Amino acid sequence: MDFIKTTEQDSNYNNLEKMTINEIISNINKEDKTVPLAVEKALPQIEALIDQVVTKLKQGGRLFYIGAGTSGRLGILDASECPPTFGVSHNLVIGLIAGGDSAIRKAVENAEDSTLQGWQNLQDYNVSTKDIVIGIAASGTTPYVVHALKKCNEESIITGCITCNKNSPLSLVAQFPIEVIVGPEFLTGSSRMKAGTAQKLVLNMITTTTMIQLKKVKGNKMVDMQLSNNKLVDRGIKMIMNELNVSQEEASKLLQEHKSVRQSIIYGRK
Template sequence: MDFIKTTEQDSHYNHLEKMSINEIIASINSEDKIVPLAVEKSIPQIELLVKNVVGKLKNGGRLFYIGAGTSGRLGILDASECPPTFGVSHDLVIGLIAGGDAAIRKAVENAEDSTTQGWEDLKKYNISEKDIVIGIAASGTTPYVVHALKQCNKNNIDTGCITCNKNSPLSLNAQFPIEIIVGPEFLTGSSRMKAGTAQKLVLNMITTTTMIQLGRVRGNKMVDMQLSNDKLVDRGIKMIMNELKVSEEEALKLLQEYKSVRQSIIHGKK
C-alpha cells in the first residue's frame, strides 16, 4: 500500500481566522472526540506491545521512549511520571528526545533530521537485548526515530512504535507497531493536537498496565507512590485508613514509621 500522511492532509475546516472563539473551540472539541474511538480500534496492537514490555521489565530490562518535538516530550512526560506514581527507579522507563534535554523546552534546529543520533543516544545507556524501545512520531517518518529503531533491530533489541499514519516507515521498522489514525488536524499539520492526544492516551495505557502487571498497584491504589508532598501524604493516609480501618492518627503513625503505603498496610495487618 502507498504511504499517505493523513496527519498532513488539509483540515476539514477553513477560514479559521473568520471563526468566532466559540466556533473554534467547538470545532476543536468535535475533532478531539475522534481520538478515543481511534485508539479503541488499535487495542489489539497496544496489547501486543504491552505484553512484550511487561515481559522485558519482569526480566530486568528497561523501557525506552524515543521521539522528537511533541512526541519526544510526551515520552519524557510519561517516563518521568513512573517513579513518583509507582515508586520505581528512574532508570526503568527512560524518555529520549532529539536534541537532548534542551529540546524539552525549546526546539533544537534539525535535531530530528539526524539518521545517527538516535542510536548514539540509546548507546549512552548501554542498551541491550534485555530492553525494549518504543519510537514515537505522529508522522511516522522522523529520521532520528526511524533510524534508531533500524539499529535496534540490527542489534536484536525489541522495538515498538506509536504513530498516527498507516504503513509509515516507522511502523514498517517496528516489531510491535501501534497506528492510531485520527485523520487531518483542525489546524492543518499541527500534530500536537489530535495526534498528540492519541499518543498520550496510548502512553497512559502502556505504563499503567505494565506497572499493574509488575505488582506496583494494590486493588486500585498507587500504594508504591513516592510521598513527595503534602497532597500525596494525605492520599497515603486515606489509603491506609480505608485498608486497615484505623484512625487518621494511627495511619499517620504507620506512614511515618514505614515511609511507604504498601509497607504500612503490610505491617498494620500483622
C-alpha cells in the first residue's frame, strides 16, 4: 500500500482569512471533536505498547520519548510531569528532542533531518535492552526519530511510536506502532493542532496507565505526588483526612512528620 501523508493533505476548509472569529473557532472545534474518536480506534495498539512499557519499567528499565518540534516538546512535557505527579525519579521517563533542550523553546534549523543525532542522544543516557524507546512524529517520516528507532531495533531495544499517518516509515520500523489517523488539519499541515492533541491524549494514557500499574496510585489518588507547593500540600492533607477519617490538624501533623501522603496513611493506620 502506498504511503499517503494525510497530515499534509489540504484542509477541508478554504478562504480561512475571510472567516469571522466565530467561524474559525467553531470549525477548529468541529475538527477537534474528531480526535478522541480517532484515538479510540487505536486503543488496541495503545494497550499493546503500554503492556511493553509496564513490563520494562517493572524490570528496572526506563521509558524514552524521542521526537522533533511539537512532537518532541509533547514527549518532554509528559516526561517532566511524572516526578511531581507520581513521585518517581527524573530518570524513569526521559524526553529527548532534536536540537537539544534549546529546541524546547526555539526551533533548531535542520535538527530533525539528522539520521545520526537521535541514536547519539539516546547513547548519552546509556540506553540499553532494559529500556523502551517511543518515537513521536505526526508525519511518521522524521529522520531523527525513524533512524533512532532503526538503531534501537538493531541493538534489540524494544521500540514503539505515536504517529498520525497510516503505514508511515516510523510505523513500519516501530515494533509497537500507534497510529491515530486524524486526517487533514484545519490549517493545512499544521500538525500541532489535531495531531498534537492526539499525541497528548495518547501520552496521557501511556504514563498514567503505567504508573497505576506500577502501584503509584491508591484508589484514584496521587498518593506519591511531590508536595512542591501549597495547593499540593492542601490536597495531600485532604487525602489523609478522607483515608483515615481524621481531623485536618491531625492529617497536617502526619504529613509534616512523614513528608509523604502514602507514608502518612501507612503510619496513621498503625
